[in-house]
Amino acid sequence: MHPLIDVPTLDRLIRRRAPVVLLDARWRLAGPPGIESYREGHLPGAVFVDLDEDVAGPPGPGGRHPLPAAGDFEAAMRRAGVSPGRLVVVYDDADSTAAARVWWSLRYFGHDQVRVLDGGHRAWTEAGHPVTTDEPEVKPGDFLAAPGGFPVLDAEGAAELARGGVLLDARSAERYRGEQEPVDPVAGHIPGARSAPTSGNVGVDGRFLPPGLLRERFGQLGATDAADVGAYCGSGVTAAHEILALNLAGIPAALYVGSWSNWVADPANPVATGTG
Template sequence: MSHLVSVSELNELISTGAGIRLLDVRWRLDRPEGRPDYLEGHLPGAVYVDLDGELSAKGRPEHGRHPVPPIEALERAARRWGLRDGDVVVAYDDVKSVAAARAWWLLHRAGVDVRVLDGGLGAWVAAGGALETGDVAVAKGDVHLTDSTAGVLDIDEAADFPETGVLLDVRAPERYRGDVEPLDPIAGHIPGAVNLPTLAHVAPDGRLRGADELRETFAAVGVRPGVPTAAYCGSGITAAHTALALEEAGIDAQVFPGSWSEWSNTRGRPVARGILPAGDVVTP
């Protein structure tokens, strides 16, 4: 089953009168507070989700910039969004589904039937979908989330992963090479990681590329069904998007949610620089 839903499929789901919960997960690095944009216009009935405050935990720098929230905190947030057991949840954003994928990854692992609106807000508007303004107040939900560590790598597991599988660094090439690092204290990548930016999986219209095209892109860097695969990024957000793309390609994957922000803030971790996975390794 696909973890994506098209605009037409979403309209069909809404028309059935089933329990559909829409989550507006607008967030981006340059504008992390998406509520002002949400208030100016969102899908009818959508509840705003605060990625920094609800899809992440607070922690020390060595925990990374967006640690995974405890299941109790995520469940409280999900109930605030009005989620009930058995609901179908659809998450969307306005940045090529990168932020929505974070909600998908967390909720999917917790046992929720959750999809991502393919193409996000742009696809909805392009199809003539109506928007409403202002906040949406919903009754508190009663959803029960399942605590699971499946598919999650810690920092030591991420360090060892290239020995037995493919560890994908899904950041921009210049950050992978170590040419620049705008957010974290050290530039470079985890030794052995292969670079494949997550936006390679997005078509010009903002939708995820088709499964065959995704499989071809992944195969070019050695990722195929049956090959252990994991992804990391800057702080665990875009890695969730790559995990979504891998799922659509029929490939199981794990995520290192601490990602480069945790690695670069942990003393003694080696850093590779250059275009090759092994790179020129230094230990800061």
């Protein structure tokens, strides 16, 4: 299934009362929590999912947003109405950073009918479609979480890929170079990783670039369908966005879920700075 859905297609599905599970995944690293935006107005029928509580395990040495336990993720998705064979559409504010982590997580845990609303909540409202403050009554789903739908990396695997394949760093270029680090205790990047900020995957409207442009972008970094490719970020959220963009470009890639927050938790792991 194509990982994206556009506003007109989703609008037609909603008008036809098609069996779609809508997930509102709005989330901010800093600022008001996403649930506040949800309560101010969301797509009709959408259910809020909390990235920190529903899509990640407790923060710790494994990272700030490690993989949740399969049973915990299964329960959260069942509460949201997710069932096998039923299309899930997930959105966030605009650029799909948080929505991509939900998309990746559902795919990883075995749900293959999931798409991201390209352009998110902003694209929906700019097209003149209504939002609501009504929270839907949700019929619990019967989703079964089966890990392994997408490849993952641990710290050792990320280091090996940086040496022998292509490991993309999805954070801002300033964080990659070690010039600033607003969240984690150590600045820099995994030695051998290549800077590929997720901001380069989308246009000013928050929609993903066409596949051809994404293939060109990643190809300039050595990431092609003939290479072993992986991605990481600060805590495994924006790197999922990178995986989605790579998917659009036809390039399979593994996610280092623990990412930089896991890497620097072990002082024995080396750190590089500069353009690398």
